[in-house]
Amino acid sequence: MATFFGEVVSAFSRAVEEDDEEELDEDEEDSQIRRELEEKRQVHLNWNPAVCDALKTGDKLTCSHFILAVGHNASRFLSVYVLASEKWDAVGRASVWNEKNRPGSGEQSCVFYRHRDEPSVLICQLTCYVAEDQQFQWAEKVLDCLEHRELHVAVLSDSSVADYKSAEYLGGNSAPFLRSLHTTTFNGPPVCPALEQPNILTGLPAAVLNHCQVHRIPAVVYQCFTDVIGTDSVSMETYKPALVNLGPSIKLDHCPSSDALQKIVRTRDPQSNLYI
Structure with a gap:
């Protein structure tokens, strides 16, 4: 100016x-x-002292079978049919914070168990929500703790039959049913039909399978499609064939007690039903 x-x-x-x-x-x-x-939003793994000491020395956990259960039916199937044998010890937890999950709030959690007689067998029950930006991180952190040489991964996952796409009509008695998808290095016997196109895996099971594919780890995902909302004993039994061929250390209790099932399967609350 x-x-x-x-x-x-x-x-x-x-x-x-x-x-x-x-x-x-x-x-x-x-x-x-x-x-x-x-x-x-970082995924934090909290192992027991013995596992922590082994990981600190640079050694990875020797693991022949890693079984991951994602969802309430898959997790409770392991609780009733596998973990009830009392030969499993909790060896760690994963802490995941996001918009749908707050660690320490109720029963939602992620717990790792190891077999006492076969320490190379590891089970993880995951009932908490893992957000999209945390799924790859979860898979990488957990699987990087395990020795890959003899590792085989099996994922049991819950899904709604409404998400299943098929050219054929699904009758009222078709669900629940099991479908599988595996990496190219997996050569186990098929226990159910493969997941048909155009169906795709999503969420944490997809992240784990993708990680295993990249690192050439034999892995398979067994997806149970059910039409029941919440925990269901029939849907839980659908997972039985998935664990039959995983070795002698994974022993299924084919006839669990009714008390064990009643403790696991929730009774629906009539007050929460809009039509009652």
């Missing part, structure tokens, strides 16, 4: 500079919030 004496000076706007400073402060604040949120 020009002064009365003809001198030309640059225009100065204090408002513009203040706005720039405010935007810079907001960017720094947003970055700090983003870093804190990313740190909070």
Whole structure:
């Protein structure tokens, strides 16, 4: 702008500079919030002292079979038909924080069990929600703790029959049923039909299978499609064929007691039913 004496000076706007400073402060604040949120959403593995000592020395856990159960039916199937033998010890937990899951809130959790007589057999029951940005991280952190040389991975996963796509009509008695998808290095006997196209795996089972495919780990996912909301004993039994050929250390209790089933299977609350 020009002064009365003809001198030309640059225009100065204090408002513009203040706005720039405010935007810079907001960017720094947003970055700090983003870093804190990313740190909070990290997957944390908490092993017992013996496992921690082994991992600290750089040794990975010797594991021949890693069985992961994702969902309430899959997890409770293992509780009733496998873990009830009392030959399993809890050796660790995974802590996952996200918008749907708060560690320490109720029964939702992720627990690792190891067989007393066969320490190379590891089971994980996962009933908590793992968000999309945490799934690859979960698979990488857990599987990197295990020795890959003799490792075989089996994933049991719950799914709604409404998510199943088929050209044929599914009758009322078709569900529950089992489908599988495996890596190219898996050569086990088929215990159920393969998952037909255009169906795809999603969520943590897909992340685990993808990790195993990249690292050439024999792995298979058994997906149970059910039409029952919540825990169901019939849906749980659908997983039986998936564990029959996993070796002598995985012994199924084919006839669990009715008390064990009643403790696991929840009774529906009539008060929560809109139509009653």
